[in-house]
Amino acid sequence: MARRALTTTATALTIAASFLLTGCGGGDDSSSGDIKGADTGSSSPSASAAGDSKGPDLSLPGDLKVEFDATQPSDTRHAAALGNAKNYILALNHGITAQDPNDPAYQFYSLGNATKYAKKQIQAWVDDKWTATGVDSYYKTRTDDVASSGGVLVTMCRDQGKFYGKNVDTQKTKYTKASLNDYQEFRLLMAPPKGSQKIWKVLQIEVQGRVKECQR
Template identity: 30%
Template sequence: MVIRRRPGVLAAPALTATSVLALSGCAADDSASVEDADEGTATPPRPSASSGTGRPEIDLPSDLKLIFEDGRTGDRVKDAVLADNAERMRAVDAAIAGTDRGGEAVGFYNTGKALEAATSWVARFEEADATVTGEVRYFDRKVTLKEKSSALLTFCADESKGFSKDRTTGEIAKTPVTRSPREAAAR
């Protein structure tokens, strides 16, 4: 199974090296691709290479917690799309945090323009000598199957407890929680 994303709708608002993400941002992805998800059992919430799926192992640092709600719909295909969405988000954060320096997981869960956007996103943090810390909660995750091989995925993210952290000093950049990234930028 492969999930493909368009760069304009990757996730919630942008996290810069000096600001927290918006209180709640919602995203949609109408370019998810579902391949052979009808075969076998539903994908587990956290697939890994050690589970025999051939998927890369994704490890996050102990100071970063990602919570994915609404992971089971009862529909095998939708559950697989939700599981891959969670792993895709974990893969990008693992690359930013430095636990996936080679970007193996980012490359597994992204292709084409989505891969370009994900690697560019990771590079921004590297250039700023920053990483991510805290907690991000993904909720209202919904999948609509559009065709046999594509799906629409929408979700919201509460990133009010997620922050950037300077790799050298360990200083955590906390900013006031706002409803919009524009409000945060205007401060």
């Protein structure tokens, strides 16, 4: 998450062709994205609560705030998927501030490539001795059905204009000027609960940088 503080490039994990968006249902648009740490409906038995009472610690330091401006979808499946997409992003921030590439939080809310992505991002912050501070904002959220998999695609914009890197040794914050680099689009493919998997989890994540449509 400290794109401003690091020189590595965020890896955008492409959503597999078999999971490409093939249908829309219960879309959610609201006004309220590089995990900055690198450069850069209907009710059914499968609908689960967004969170879990036995979920991991997602608390953050007092100098870091993660904001989500999104209307709750009326579709219970979409609401659950969106809830844990948010938790995955919170878990990324938790892992960065905890300086733990093996933090259980992101592992709880992810599978496959999304788990690898989170670990790589957190490791980059740790290796370069940066933690996160400021405000990480997400907005213009929508949810769409992925007919081929039964999953839900969560899309949201990100504004990291007030999100900064702080050196863990000196505690000095690296401030930068606002630019188009601050605006990103996140696409998170959410896998539904199945078998021993009791909650919606992020299976794939794709991050696009310098997105003009996300400017506000």
